[in-house]
Amino acid sequence: MIIMIAAVAENNALGKNNELVWHLPNDFKRFKFLTTGHHIIMGRKTFESFPKPLPNRTHVVITRNKNYNPEGCIVVDSIEKAISICPENETSFIIGGGEIYNLGLQFADQLEITRVHHSFDADAFFPEINSGDWKEIQSEFNPIDEKHQFAYTYQTFVKV
Template sequence: MITIVVAMGLDNEIGADNQLLWHLPKDLKHFKEMTTDHPIIMGRKTYESIGKALPDRTNIVVSRKKDWFEEGILIVGSVKEAVKFAKKIDEQVFIIGGGNIYEQTLDLTDKLEVTLVQTNLEADTFFPKIDPKIWNKIEEVCHEKDEKNEFDFCFQTYERKVKLAEK
């Protein structure tokens, strides 16, 4: 099972200047609970924005930079290679960004775990449009903003309606 995890605004915005657009501790806790003990795949820029390997997960970073190295992560040259390696570790694989990696993996994905943040912010990176012909929303749990979470947001789960023949 390949699952994309993404937090996005109402216009599918996910980031600006290689940074997230919001700070939502409830979303970060939800992300940690989902991904702990599973392999996570991300692009190099996403890894650099996080600044370190995420603990208790196999961190697989896709990078075309041949001379780039970081301690505690596996660096691969393609999404295909990342998915192949991750599936050897665990049946559940999480794709955590960024925009380019989401675009390359959307067709490989079985499930979307979306945090829909109820705002529109300036961005330079966006998540692809979720096509209702392909994706079925099976769950939604909404949360109101509070003293720690600056925006209202909803956790949404989508499953692929039609399985693709081969991944």
């Protein structure tokens, strides 16, 4: 199963200048819980936005740069190759960025979205979720609190 996981603003913003534009500690914990022990597929810029590789996950990095070879990562040049090297009988995650989400949407079986209830100035965006292709099966609203400046909703979509 291929799951796309993302935190997405009301205007589909993902981030700006290769950084998130909000801080939601509970979403980081959820991301870690869901993706630990799995293959995670990402673009080069997303990989480079991490201070170091994420522990206990197999990193699959997509880039056109033939000389790119970060230690401990599998490097491929297409979304199709990234998906093909993931174990078929296990869950793998597409984790961004914007271009990779656009390419990966057709291959995804499920979407795990954290909808941030705010709009942001951004330069990377998540593709539009077409209600004819996706059905929301779960939703959990989380209000603003002392650690979260923005309200957010965890949403799970499955392909129709």
